Amino acid sequence: MEENIKVIIEQFVDFLLPELNPYETSVYLYLLRNSFLRDGVTEVRVGKRTIATGHGKPQRGEQTAYHHMSEVLKNLEEKGCIKIGDSNREGTLYIVNLPKDIPLVAEKMVSFLSQNKEEDYFNEPEKRREMFERDKWICQYCGEKVAPENVTLDHFIPQSKGGKHSKENLKTCCFICNSIKSGKTYEDAAPFLLKSIQERKAKSHSP
Numbered sequence: 383m384e385e386n387i388k389v390i391i392e393q394f395v396d397f398l399l400p401e402l403n404p405y406e407t408s409v410y411l412y413l414l415r416n417s418f419l420r421d422g423v424t425e426v427r428v429g430k431r432t433i434a435t436g437h438g439k440p441q442r443g444e445q446t447a448y449h450h451m452s453e454v455l456k457n458l459e460e461k462g463c464i465k466i467g468d469s470n471r472e473g474t475l476y477i478v479n480l481p482k483d484i485p486l487v488a489e490k491m492v493s494f495l496s497q498n499k500e501e502d503y504f505n506e507p508e509k510r511r512e513m514f515e516r517d518k519w520i521c522q523y524c525g526e527k528v529a530p531e532n533v534t535l536d537h538f539i540p541q542s543k544g545g546k547h548s549k550e551n552l553k554t555c556c557f558i559c560n561s562i563k564s565g566k567t568y569e570d571a572a573p574f575l576l577k578s579i580q581e582r583k584a585k586s587h588s589p
């Protein structure tokens with residue numbers, strides 16, 4: 383339950399608060415306070431006057447607050463925050479939507495999540511291939527052609543140093559260079575890479 387409330391408050395602050403004016407915010411929280419937060423249900427029956435006085439409006443302004451309240455409640459309903467039900471002597475029934483169930487919040491959450499989902503160019507076969515094509519199947523360290531049999535993807539900034547599976551951080555790499563570069567930064571690996579490249583060149587030139 384407590385964890386649940388933490389999530390509700392986070393979603394409220396991050397996604398709903400920017401969409402409501404201060405009065406709407408205060409009425410929404412009042413209804414939430416007297417439904418879900420109190421009883422764990424999303425319904426509350428209450429009189430508009432009670433809501434208005436619940437907001438500490440002075441007696442003299444009560445009538446104004448009351449009229450204004452209808453407008454605020456209507457706005458909240460239009461924004462999908464609440465549903466206004468029937469009225470009887472005990473008041474009006476309000477169905478209070480939790481932030482995640484409010485369409486405009488749900489929409490914002492989806493776009494927020496998709497923005498923050500990092501694309502994985504290391505593990506997804508199609509995306510790996512995209513990297514190889516980008517680098518024209520050439521090892522980005524020794525400049526040799528690579529084939530599907532010996533091609534690898536190197537994390538330029540190693541994963542141990544926070545390097546991501548991102549386009550920018552992945553380089554097409556031959557098996558030999560990758561076994562040298564693996565886990566090292568480029569600066570650390572460079573002398574070893576150079577030595578290996580020289581050795582390989584010497585070998586290919588010897589009869």
Ligand SMILES: [Zn+2]
Binds near residue numbers: 555
């Ligand atoms: Zn190489």
